[in-house]
Amino acid sequence: MMKIEVLLVEDQGMVLGALAALLNTEPDITVSGTAGNGRVALDLMAKKPPQVLVTDIEMPQMTGLELAAEVKERFPKTRVVILTTFARPGYLRRALDAGAQGYLLKDRPAAELAEAIRRVHRGLRVVDPDLAAEAWTADPDPLTDRERQILQRAGDGMSTADVARELGLSEGTVRNYLSESIAKLGVSNRIEAARLARSKGWL
Amino acid sequence: MMKIEVLLVEDQGMVLGALAALLNTEPDITVSGTAGNGRVALDLMAKKPPQVLVTDIEMPQMTGLELAAEVKERFPKTRVVILTTFARPGYLRRALDAGAQGYLLKDRPAAELAEAIRRVHRGLRVVDPDLAAEAWTADPDPLTDRERQILQRAGDGMSTADVARELGLSEGTVRNYLSESIAKLGVSNRIEAARLARSKGWL
DNA sequence: CTTCGCGTATGACATTTGTCATGCTGACAA
DNA sequence: TTGTCAGCATGACAAATGTCATACGCGAAG
Numbered sequence: 373m374m375k376i377e378v379l380l381v382e383d384q385g386m387v388l389g390a391l392a393a394l395l396n397t398e399p400d401i402t403v404s405g406t407a408g409n410g411r412v413a414l415d416l417m418a419k420k421p422p423q424v425l426v427t428d429i430e431m432p433q434m435t436g437l438e439l440a441a442e443v444k445e446r447f448p449k450t451r452v453v454i455l456t457t458f459a460r461p462g463y464l465r466r467a468l469d470a471g472a473q474g475y476l477l478k479d480r481p482a483a484e485l486a487e488a489i490r491r492v493h494r495g496l497r498v499v500d501p502d503l504a505a506e507a508w509t510a511d512p513d514p515l516t517d518r519e520r521q522i523l524q525r526a527g528d529g530m531s532t533a534d535v536a537r538e539l540g541l542s543e544g545t546v547r548n549y550l551s552e553s554i555a556k557l558g559v560s561n562r563i564e565a566a567r568l569a570r571s572k573g574w575l
Numbered sequence: 576m577m578k579i580e581v582l583l584v585e586d587q588g589m590v591l592g593a594l595a596a597l598l599n600t601e602p603d604i605t606v607s608g609t610a611g612n613g614r615v616a617l618d619l620m621a622k623k624p625p626q627v628l629v630t631d632i633e634m635p636q637m638t639g640l641e642l643a644a645e646v647k648e649r650f651p652k653t654r655v656v657i658l659t660t661f662a663r664p665g666y667l668r669r670a671l672d673a674g675a676q677g678y679l680l681k682d683r684p685a686a687e688l689a690e691a692i693r694r695v696h697r698g699l700r701v702v703d704p705d706l707a708a709e710a711w712t713a714d715p716d717p718l719t720d721r722e723r724q725i726l727q728r729a730g731d732g733m734s735t736a737d738v739a740r741e742l743g744l745s746e747g748t749v750r751n752y753l754s755e756s757i758a759k760l761g762v763s764n765r766i767e768a769a770r771l772a773r774s775k776g777w778l
Numbered sequence: 779c780t781t782c783g784c785g786t787a788t789g790a791c792a793t794t795t796g797t798c799a800t801g802c803t804g805a806c807a808a
Numbered sequence: 809t810t811g812t813c814a815g816c817a818t819g820a821c822a823a824a825t826g827t828c829a830t831a832c833g834c835g836a837a838g
Binding site for chain 2: 383384385386387388389390391392393394396397455457476477478479480481482483484485526527528529531559560561562563564567
């Protein structure tokens, strides 16, 4: 019997090791490699692509969503399962757009991980049911690319001038995008706008 | 040979199960129980106190720090190891005050968990070395109560006027406190100030 | 081919935010 | 008692932020 080969990507060493131990207790699954960030994961895959890639989203250098997109491009036969803390509709949508076959929350019982890997390996999709339901009713991201780009930086504390310089725009333009974003999100300043957008998974 | 009995407390099911799998691969350690929050953990301990309790900090209903304090009170023979994502000096201090013998970060390699449990079981203390060093050199919170109060609200997106109304101050006063905080923290606006203060555990 | 809508871009103007000089109070040491 | 020092409070002023009217190009719908 061929075991399912899984590559694990997760930036918290303790959790990475623990998940590996968990999966190795499954008779039909083997952890073929582990990585602490997306770059390392891609290097490992270049040598030997696994059948299933399990990755966290929020990681330094390269997010799991970016990784998923790149994997879909370069290793189309590898299935991707996103494993994250965050039940954000925006993340789910972007994960599916990026070609992920699975989206699982760390809140769920441990047994669901192996089961999800098996299903995805068989060609099925696996999406956390509560989140899927929420994503169905949830408002779509109303922001344009530019607005997202600017809101992101403003939310990190950059001044209008900083943002304008970095993106090669006039300050007035930057203020205008911020104003648009604030209006679209129905809030009253850039701080609330950034917080809301982040909580929805739009940034 | 007597195995070391460990009770695991962690609110994310996936991580809880994975940590249990990890520890069960150690020949001298056995996971005697698991709980998703502090209340359940105390119930389990009432029946059979483990030798070592490993707990996360941020959990619903009862934090790991509260749990540690209660365990010290009711089950003084059980050693406590805090296992958390957050490298905040303030947390470390409170953990040690609450009677924890260990403070470990989820960033660290998986092998360190078992080792920490062994050390703590032998009566030693285990504290993440980087964090201990940081806690030693770390700047103390330079903010006054008022400044904290105001920075907190500003960081949540409240306008100066909102804050002034809620705290019964004039707008000028609120701006002044914000200005003071910004200067003390060496940043250039309220957003950065709130972010920095939060990251240090001062809010 | 037009018209429309959308994303992008700008600057003038109003509002909010940040800085600074100043004053009041109470605790504590000289 | 007096000096002084920290925390709290204020308003005038300067700077950054938010709003609005406006304009241009481009692709889709008519």
